[in-house]
Amino acid sequence: MNISRGLPPAPLGSFPVLTIGNFDGQHVGHRALIKAVVENARRFDGLPMVLSFDPHPIQVLRPGTVPKFLSEAQEKYDFFEHLGIAELIILPFTHALAALTPNQFVQQVLHDGLGVRQLFVGENFVFGKGRSGTIQDLHRLGALNDFVVQPVTPVVSGGAVVSSTRIRTCVTTGNVVEGRACLGRPYRLTSTVIEGEKRGSEMGWPTANLRIPSYRVLPADGIYATLTEVDGDCHASVAYIGKRQTFQEGERLLEVHIFDQTLNLYGKDISVSFIEQVREDMTFLSVDNLLKQMDQDGAQARAILGKYNGNPSNLLMVNEGNS
Numbered sequence: 355m356n357i358s359r360g361l362p363p364a365p366l367g368s369f370p371v372l373t374i375g376n377f378d379g380q381h382v383g384h385r386a387l388i389k390a391v392v393e394n395a396r397r398f399d400g401l402p403m404v405l406s407f408d409p410h411p412i413q414v415l416r417p418g419t420v421p422k423f424l425s426e427a428q429e430k431y432d433f434f435e436h437l438g439i440a441e442l443i444i445l446p447f448t449h450a451l452a453a454l455t456p457n458q459f460v461q462q463v464l465h466d467g468l469g470v471r472q473l474f475v476g477e478n479f480v481f482g483k484g485r486s487g488t489i490q491d492l493h494r495l496g497a498l499n500d501f502v503v504q505p506v507t508p509v510v511s512g513g514a515v516v517s518s519t520r521i522r523t524c525v526t527t528g529n530v531v532e533g534r535a536c537l538g539r540p541y542r543l544t545s546t547v548i549e550g551e552k553r554g555s556e557m558g559w560p561t562a563n564l565r566i567p568s569y570r571v572l573p574a575d576g577i578y579a580t581l582t583e584v585d586g587d588c589h590a591s592v593a594y595i596g597k598r599q600t601f602q603e604g605e606r607l608l609e610v611h612i613f614d615q616t617l618n619l620y621g622k623d624i625s626v627s628f629i630e631q632v633r634e635d636m637t638f639l640s641v642d643n644l645l646k647q648m649d650q651d652g653a654q655a656r657a658i659l660g661k662y663n664g665n666p667s668n669l670l671m672v673n674e675g676n677s
Contacts, residue, residue, distance in 0.1 A: 355435040357442045359408075365469025366441055369400030372464070373474045374481070376406055376518075379424030380433040382538040383476070383509040383516040390506055391474050392438035400471065402439050405463075406430075407447040414447050422571045424521060424537075426544070443468065456487030457495060465499040477505045511535045528574035530628040540581070540627035543570060543608060547619040550609070559648055561594075561609040562619045564626070572606070573628055575635035579655035582610055583625040589615055592655035593626055596635040613656065630658045 373391045377384050388404070395402035410421050434442055445451065445463070454462065459482050464470045473496060481487040487495075489505055496503045508515040516536045524533035525541050534540045543566055550563035562582075566572060575596035582591040593610045610626055632654050638644040 355431070355439055355442060357431065357444065359444050360446065361443070361463065361467035365467070366403070367401035367469075369395070369398050369471045370403050370441075370469055371395040371398070371400045371472040371474070372403045372405055372468060372470045374405045374479075375475075376410060377404070377430055377433070378518045379521055379537060380430060381509075381516050381518065381521060381536050382511065384433075385437070385538060386509050387474055387476065387506050388434065388437045388439065390504070394472055394474070394504070395440075396438075398472070401441060403441040403443065403468070404434055404439050405443045405445065405468070407451075408444050409447055411447050411452065414449060415452060420569065422522065423569055424518060424525070424541070424571050453483055456482030456491050458482075459487070460492070460495040460499055464501065470499075470501045472502050472504060474504045474506055476508060478508075479505075522571050525571050525573050525628075528576055528631040528634065530573055530578065531630055534629070540629055541571075541573065542625050542627045543572075544623060544625040545608070547622050547624060549620065550607075559611050559652075560616075561611045562624060564608040564610070564624070565605075566608055572608075574631070575606075577632040577635075577651045577655070579629045579632055579658035580610065581627045581629060581659070582612055583627070584612075584617060584619065584622065589613070590656065590659045591626070592632070592652050593628070594635075611652070613652070632658070 371391050371394050373387050375384070375387075377388075391404075392402045394400070412419050412421050431442065464473065473492070475489070475492070477489060479489055479492065481492070489503070492503050508517075510516065512532060512535060514520065521533050521536045521541075524530065524536065530541055543564070545564040545566055547562045548565055550561065573595055576594070578593045578595070580591045580593040582589045582593075589612045591610050591612045593608060595606070595608050597604055597606050608626065610624070632651050636647070638647065
C-alpha cells in the first residue's frame with residue numbers, strides 16, 4: 355500500500371474507487387466499508403483508495419480539544435493494507451480545507467484531485483463547511499462530476515449501529531465484551547514495560563507495568579481477564595488499570611500478571627487484549643485483604659478465559675459482525 359500526504363499531482367489510475375473517513379478503531383462497520391471498496395475496485399479493474407485526514411478535524415475545529423483514540427496510526431495502516439487498499443491519501447486538515455463548501459470539496463478534492471469514479475460512504479455521511487453536505491448532496495454532485503456514490507448500510511450489533519463513539523463508551527465504562535462485539539476483536543493496548551515498585555512480586559503476583567499514552571482510550575479502572583502478546587506468543591493473563599488506591603499512589607497505570615510464566619519483560623513492547631471485566635476498582639483496608647481478593651480475581655480471570663473452548667487466543671481472530 356502506498357501512503358501519500360496531500361493530493362497527488364494528477365489523479366491516480368483510470369478508475370479510482372474511494373472511501374473517506376478517520377476509521378478510528380477499525381471496527382466491523384469500517385471493515386464492511388473497506389471490503390466494499392476493494393471488491394468493487396477489483397470488479398472494474400480499478401484502484402482501491404482511502405482518503406483520511408491528519409490531524410483529526412476536531413483538533414482544528416475545537417482548539418485545545420485532545421481526542422482519545424481507539425487505535426494507533428500504524429494499526430490503521432495495517433488494517434487498510436490487509437484488506438487490499440492500494441492507496442492511502444492523508445490530507446492535512448486545515449482551516450482552509452474545513453472552509454470548503456460541499457461543492458468545492460467535491461470539485462477540488464474528489465474530482466480534480468483524485469479523479470474519483472466510485473465513492474463508498476456510510477448512509478449518514480456529511481461533508482463540507484459546517485458538515486452541511488448530505489448524502490443527497492453527494493449524489494447530486496457526483497452526477498455532475500462523473501462519479502457514482504454508493505451508500506453502505508451501517509453494521510448493527512446487539513440491536514444498535516456500530517460506531518467508534520459507541521465503542522469508546524463501551525471501553526471507558528468497562529463493557530469490553532460489547533466493545534469486542536463491535537470491534538470484531540478485543541480492545542487492545544500496546545506499550546513498553548517499565549520499572550515498577552516490584553510490590554506485586556513481593557506479594558506473589560509479579561506484574562508488567564505499562565504507561566499508556568494520554569491519547570488512547572482506557573478501559574474503566576478495575577480488574578480484567580486479558581490476553582497478553584509477547585514476542586508473537588499469546589499468554590493468558592489478568593490485568594489491573596487504576597491508581598493503586600490501597601497504596602495511595604496517584605499515577606494511572608496498566609499492570610499485567612501473566613499466568614504460569616516467569617518472563618523478563620522490562621523494555622519490551624507487549625500488547626494486552628481485554629476480554630472481560632472481572633470487577634471494578636476497590637480500595638482495601640489491609641494488604642491481607644487485597645491479597646485474598648487478588649487470589650479470587652486471578653481464579654475468576656482464569657475461569658473467564660477457560661470458557662473459550664480452552665483456547666482463548668481464538669478471541670484475537672477477527673469477527674466481522676452481522677449487518
